[in-house]
Amino acid sequence: xxxxxxxxxxxxxxxxxxxxxxxxxxxxxxxxxxxxxxxxxxxxxxxxxxxxxxxxxxxxxxxxxxxxxxxxxxxxxxxxxxxxxxxxxxxxxxxxxxxxxxxxxxxxxxxxxxxxxxxxxxxxxxxxxxxxxxxxxxxxxxxxxxxxxxxxxxxxxxxxxxxxxxxxxxxxxxxxxxxxxxxxxxxxxxxxxxxxxxxxxxxxxxxxxxxxxxxxxxxxxxxxxxxxxxxxxxxxxxxxxxxxxxxxxxxxxxxxxxxxxxxxxxxxxxxxxxxxxxxxxxxxxxxxxxxxxxxxxxxxxxxxxxxxxxxxxxxxxxxxxxxxxxxxxxxxxxxxxxxxxxxxxxxxxxxxxxxxxxxxxxxxxxxxxxxxxxxxxxxxxxxxxxxxxxxxxxxxxxxxxxxxxxxxxxxxxxxxxxxxxxxxxxxxxxx
Amino acid sequence: xxxxxxxxxxxxxxxxxxxxxxxxxxxxxxxxxxxxxxxxxxxxxxxxxxxxxxxxxxxxxxxxxxxxxxxxxxxxxxxxxxxxxxxxxxxxxxxxxxxxxxxxxxxxxxxxxxxxxxxxxxxxxxxxxxxxxxxxxxxxxxxxxxxxxxxxxxxxxxxxxxxxxxxxxxxxxxxxxxxxxxxxxxxxxxxxxxxxxxxxxxxxxxxxxxxxxxxxxxxxxxxxxxxxxxxxxxxxxxxxxxxxxxxxxxxxxxxxxxxxxxxxxxxxxxxxxxxxxxxxxxxxxxxxxxxxxxxxxxxxxxxxxxxxxxxxxxxxxxxxxxxxxxxxxxxxxxxxxxxxxxxxxxxxxxxxxxxxxxxxxxxxxxxxxxxxxxxxxxxxxxxxxxxxxxxxxxxxxxxxxxxxxxxxxxxxxxxxxxxxxxxxxxxxxxx
Numbered sequence: 001x002x003x004x005x006x007x008x009x010x011x012x013x014x015x016x017x018x019x020x021x022x023x024x025x026x027x028x029x030x031x032x033x034x035x036x037x038x039x040x041x042x043x044x045x046x047x048x049x050x051x052x053x054x055x056x057x058x059x060x061x062x063x064x065x066x067x068x069x070x071x072x073x074x075x076x077x078x079x080x081x082x083x084x085x086x087x088x089x090x091x092x093x094x095x096x097x098x099x100x101x102x103x104x105x106x107x108x109x110x111x112x113x114x115x116x117x118x119x120x121x122x123x124x125x126x127x128x129x130x131x132x133x134x135x136x137x138x139x140x141x142x143x144x145x146x147x148x149x150x151x152x153x154x155x156x157x158x159x160x161x162x163x164x165x166x167x168x169x170x171x172x173x174x175x176x177x178x179x180x181x182x183x184x185x186x187x188x189x190x191x192x193x194x195x196x197x198x199x200x201x202x203x204x205x206x207x208x209x210x211x212x213x214x215x216x217x218x219x220x221x222x223x224x225x226x227x228x229x230x231x232x233x234x235x236x237x238x239x240x241x242x243x244x245x246x247x248x249x250x251x252x253x254x255x256x257x258x259x260x261x262x263x264x265x266x267x268x269x270x271x272x273x274x275x276x277x278x279x280x281x282x283x284x285x286x287x288x289x290x291x292x293x294x295x296x297x298x299x300x301x302x303x304x305x306x307x308x309x310x311x312x313x314x315x316x317x318x319x320x321x322x323x324x325x326x327x328x329x330x331x332x333x334x335x336x337x338x339x340x341x342x343x344x345x346x347x348x349x350x351x352x353x354x355x356x357x358x359x360x361x362x363x364x365x366x367x368x369x370x371x372x373x374x375x376x377x378x379x380x381x382x383x384x385x386x387x388x389x390x391x392x393x394x395x396x397x398x399x400x401x402x403x404x405x406x407x408x409x410x411x412x413x414x415x416x417x418x419x420x421x422x423x424x425x426x427x428x429x430x431x
Numbered sequence: 432x433x434x435x436x437x438x439x440x441x442x443x444x445x446x447x448x449x450x451x452x453x454x455x456x457x458x459x460x461x462x463x464x465x466x467x468x469x470x471x472x473x474x475x476x477x478x479x480x481x482x483x484x485x486x487x488x489x490x491x492x493x494x495x496x497x498x499x500x501x502x503x504x505x506x507x508x509x510x511x512x513x514x515x516x517x518x519x520x521x522x523x524x525x526x527x528x529x530x531x532x533x534x535x536x537x538x539x540x541x542x543x544x545x546x547x548x549x550x551x552x553x554x555x556x557x558x559x560x561x562x563x564x565x566x567x568x569x570x571x572x573x574x575x576x577x578x579x580x581x582x583x584x585x586x587x588x589x590x591x592x593x594x595x596x597x598x599x600x601x602x603x604x605x606x607x608x609x610x611x612x613x614x615x616x617x618x619x620x621x622x623x624x625x626x627x628x629x630x631x632x633x634x635x636x637x638x639x640x641x642x643x644x645x646x647x648x649x650x651x652x653x654x655x656x657x658x659x660x661x662x663x664x665x666x667x668x669x670x671x672x673x674x675x676x677x678x679x680x681x682x683x684x685x686x687x688x689x690x691x692x693x694x695x696x697x698x699x700x701x702x703x704x705x706x707x708x709x710x711x712x713x714x715x716x717x718x719x720x721x722x723x724x725x726x727x728x729x730x731x732x733x734x735x736x737x738x739x740x741x742x743x744x745x746x747x748x749x750x751x752x753x754x755x756x757x758x759x760x761x762x763x764x765x766x767x768x769x770x771x772x773x774x775x776x777x778x779x780x781x782x783x784x785x786x787x788x789x790x791x792x793x794x795x796x797x798x799x800x801x802x803x804x805x806x807x808x809x810x811x812x813x814x815x816x817x818x819x820x821x822x823x824x825x826x827x828x829x830x831x832x833x834x835x836x837x838x839x840x841x842x843x844x845x846x847x848x849x850x851x852x853x854x855x856x857x858x859x860x861x862x
Contacts, residue, residue: 050819057820077471081516085821178818209665214511220504222481223493312667329670330681330816330831332795334736342736347829349815 041362042069042096044117044141046109046132048082049073052123054351055144055176056082059121060091062355063363067094070101070115072108074232079104106413113139119358122146125235126243127407130155130162137166137173142362144355145370146176148251148378151243153402156379163371172367174358175374177255181357182350184343188325188333189259196339197320200298203260204317205253207304212236212249215280227417237282238419240406246273246288246388247381250304254384255377256316256327257292257300263373265396266292266300266380273388275422276307283422290384302384391425404431454531456538463524467515469544481505486538500532512662517859518824522649522656523559563657564853565846567696570654572843574699581628581750587697588646591635594628595839596750603712606769607804618773619708626705626713627836629678629741629752630760631690633669636679639690645697658693661686661825670831672737678758678834680738684787684809685858686825687761687835692853694837701844702837703852706778707764707806709838710790714755714803716748728756730801734794738832756801758834759793763852766808784857785809793832811860824858 041063045056048071060066068086073079079102086095103111109132113120119142122132126148136143143166150156166173179185191197213236221230235241242248273288287305294300316327323337335341361368383399408417454460464483472481474488481492489495494505501507506528512519520528531537585592600623606616638645640661649656661682668681682690684704691702705713722745724730729739734756742752754760764779766786781787786808792801799805809827816828827833844852 050821053820054818080471082820089820208667210663212665216504216507216511217502219496219502220494220507222504223491225493308663313671314666315671329666330829331670331672332736347812347815349812351815351818 039065041066041119041359042117043067044070044072044112044115044120045082046072046112046120046122047124047146048078049123051146052121053082053085055121055123055146055355057086057089057091058349058352058355059119059144059359060086060089060094061352063359066119066359067096069096069117070103070112071097072103072112074104074106074108074229076102076104106411110135113141118142119144119362125232125241126248127151127155127235127241130158130407133159133173134162137162137169137171140169140171142172142358142367144174144176144358145374147178147255147374148243148247148381149175149374150378151240151247151382152404152406153379153382153399154405155407156375156382156400159371159375159378163369163375166371167367167369170365170367171369172358172361173369173371174354174361175370176354177252177370177374177377178350178354179252179256180259180370181353183345183348183353184333185256185327187343187345188327188335189256191335191339191341192260192318192320192325193262196323196335196341197318197325197337198322200260200318200320202298202319203257203300204319205250205257205300205302205315207250207253207302207314208310208312209249209304209306209314210308210312211277211286211306212245214277215282218281226412226414227419228411228413228415231417231419234282237279237284239283240408240420242284243378243382244284244288244385245286245306246290246302246304246384247378249306250288250302251378251381253302253304253314253316254290254381255373257302258373258377258380260318261294261298261300263376264294265376266294266383268293268393268395269383269387270393271384271387272425273385274425279422281419283419285388285422288384288388290387292380292384386430388425389423389428390430391428392430394430398430402431452530454527454534454537456531457542459527460531460538461542461544463520463527465544465546467517467520469546473544473546483544485540485543486536489538490536495532495536497536498533500529503532506532517821519659519662521560521659523563523653526650526656560657560854561846561850563654564692564850566654567692568701568843568846568849570699571695571701576700582625584698584700586635586638586645586694589638591638593631593635595625596628598624598626598709598713598749598838601712601717603715603717605708605711607802609802609804612766612768612806613804615769615771617769617771619712619777620773620775621706621709621712622776623841624705624709625839625841626709626749626751627838628746628750630758630834630836631679631687632741633674633677633679636682636690637674639693652696655693655696658696659689660693661689662823664826666828668826668831672831673740676740678738678741678753680758680831680834681827682833682835683823683825683827683858684761684781684855688853688855690835691837692849695849700839701849702839703849704761704763704835705838706776707762707788707790708774708777710760710762711803713749713751713838714747714791716751718748724755724798724801728792728801729753729794730756730792730796730798731794732798736794738794754791755803756792756796757794758791758832759789759796759807760791761833761835762788762790764788766806780851781855781857784860785811787855789833795832814860822860 043059071079101115120136121144123146129149149159215237231238269292271290273285275286289303292300318325325335327333332343387394469483472483474484481494482488496502508514582595602620604616605619607613695702727745746752765781766788767779789807813827813830814822
């Protein structure tokens with residue numbers, strides 16, 4: 001299940017590619033359009049919030065000949081704000097978004113895909129991701145796909161199928177599980193895998209923070225705003241859109257558990273979870289604690305909480321028979337025990353690395369595909385949610401075959417959309 | 432929870448008699464809307480939601496419920512800091528909006544809001560903020576603190592305290608012959624000041640980050656309310672290195688400046704960051720440090736990979752602790768080459784976001800970076816782990832070794848000078 005990324009310095013490569021004469025296109029994938037004169041790679045952005053704007057800046061920084069060509073969102077003011085922010089960055093000259101290539105609404109993603117772009121950045125709420133990703137690959141687009149990649153198991157299965165299509169088409173698919181592109185964390189997992197801490201015993205990770213995007217009260221809903229729009233504007237508070245906090249945020253910790261286990265699946269998990277702060281019309285929990293069982297008896301414990309006035313920490317403690325590898329926030333990762341080690345080196349922006357790798361893969365025609373592991377890491381977090389919501393032990397096979405479909409098949413921008421009640425352990429049934 | 436706290440806060444505002452004046456839309460509300468809102472919320476700029484054309488159009492959007500500010504999304508989104516996206520309004524402005532809606536949201540016919548023109552950087556101080564600085568100065572003048580020598584300060588309404596060490600006026604040789612940016616050595620004279628004996632701790636900085644921990648209630652002290660304060664971070668910023676008695680870290684220079692303004696308003700003593708010259712003069716303390724580095728400083732060789740409690744090593748000849756090592760310290764200056772000329776009280780006011788000068792080395796540094804002369808320039812990479820654009824103006828997510836301490840000049844500056852010290856004007860990253 002291990003996937004190889006060719007993490008290579010973009011600058012060395014671009015020195016050569018940038019120097020190429022205008023007419024030289026031999027060796028470039030036929031899939032890149034519009035490069036005949038300018039060598040341009042056209043980028044489409046689907047979801048122009050803070051993360052999407054950040055990702056767009058990184059895409060344009062990754063390749064001197066990348067151009068932002070089209071943008072989709074549900075709100076013109078977000079597109080305006082995003083473009084205004086990008087216009088203040090070094091990459092301002094690479095902004096080529098005509099008014100005609102700014103699209104609004106639930107089908108705007110397809111218009112971006114059809115606008116003649118080469119790469120699509122998917123940074124909407126994750127509930128939309130499986131459909132957006134499938135449309136990109138169908139249309140032969142390379143993709144940067146922000147985490148998580150779905151909010152339900154049918155979506156995970158869809159992404160796994162799309163991943164294989166992308167592979168067959170030699171398209172690059174880079175995921176936003178950013179720690180896999182962080183030099184210090186990459187080095188740390190080398191130590192974990194090379195036996196520096198002996199054989200692995202247990203993994204404890206926490207993600208204790210303040211609330212991310214709290215739900216406003218229903219009384220603040222503007223007159224005439226449909227359920228669909230209201231929920232999308234407050235997407236973090238709805239399971240179908242966000243997947244709940246363990247899938248949307250603590251999935252970073254879960255992804256590192258998967259990394260430690262070489263992306264092999266667990267046997268099963270149990271979990272507790274609930275909500276302390278009133279939900280105000282949303283249906284997500286604000287805390288989870290999941291206990292994963294792996295085939296060799298290895299245990300992984302992942303806890304998250306979004307609260308105020310409580311002890312906060314975001315750390316990973318990977319425990320082995322001869323030591324521990326400890327990853328805490330922005331501090332240098334370290335190994336304690338028999339083979340002590342502390343990471344040192346010059347840091348490189350992991351978000352930038354994601355795009356450097358993506359663009360270099362396209363330029364070199366050496367496609368990268370993170371699809372499988374981004375899908376299985378998302379499912380691993382989702383499995384914890386399923387166990388917490390139902391109060392049952394959930395096996396990997398159950399999770400993978402779950403029939404529970406959370407995302408409405410036909411979404412009407414002006415339509416009504418009842419909110420499912422918040423899950424009750426022992427009452428809510430697994431499906 | 433953040434939501435709940437803001438209801439409490441607004442409830443207090445309602446009860447506060449000091450704000451209960453009759454709102455004049457043109458005088459009180461229009462300037463706030465023009466500066467912060469109309470750029471996006473104006474006919475033709477946004478596809479949906481609040482339109483600031485006239486009262487009828489505004490009410491049609493549904494976000495303002497006349498007479499009921501707490502039921503108005505317009506007000507709640509501002510209290511929660513989602514709007515305006517560029518940064519939360521100060522308490523005085525929030526109180527005006529609250530009172531305006533409470534008084535039925537009057538908007539006389541015929542008043543049309545102006546859209547803002549592009550503002551020049553380093554524009555004149557906004558009058559509302561400068562007025563507040565003038566009030567702070569009046570408090571300081573009225574208090575007439577006549578401290579001589581070392582003294583002890585307890586932050587009002589709390590049990591948190593710090594010490595002030597007197598630093599006599601004097602002349603010294605700034606720079607060294609060791610590194611290019613420490614050249615040329617030149618004579619500098621500085622006026623007398625007090626300096627905080629230890630680096631600002633979390634005990635102190637948390638009072639500024641979380642008003643409720645400082646036992647502050649909105650509406651009680653309008654001068655303090657008017658000072659902008661940090662947004663709540665999504666992760667806990669001590670990264671598990673300790674809180675009580677440990678130095679505060681990872682704040683921007685803007686954060687440190689606003690802390691100085693807040694502390695001045697609270698204590699009635701004028702505080703600001705030290706200039707590079709004041710910092711180096713205080714560090715050298717009249718001569719070369721004679722004690723071995725390990726006796727006076729926490730640095731890479733003895734820190735065990737984290738910051739340590741303040742005042743746990745020996746002080747320098749002035750009685751200042753941890754000038755070298757533990758956490759690096761913000762200064763007021765843009766990092767700029769030295770000139771050979773002698774200077775009195777030099778200060779290079781920042782004109783761009785990077786680099787701003789940081790001094791003293793830290794727990795993660797080798798000994799050659801832990802000297803009184805070493806100069807470090809701030810960098811955009813210190814915000815790398817913030818995945819959004821625009822990035823936070825309050826946190827350096829990747830600088831868990833960066834803190835500060837304040838000085839109190841003996842000579843009290845004018846209100847305009849105070850404003851310049853507390854507002855670097857370059858808090859928003861623009862490259």
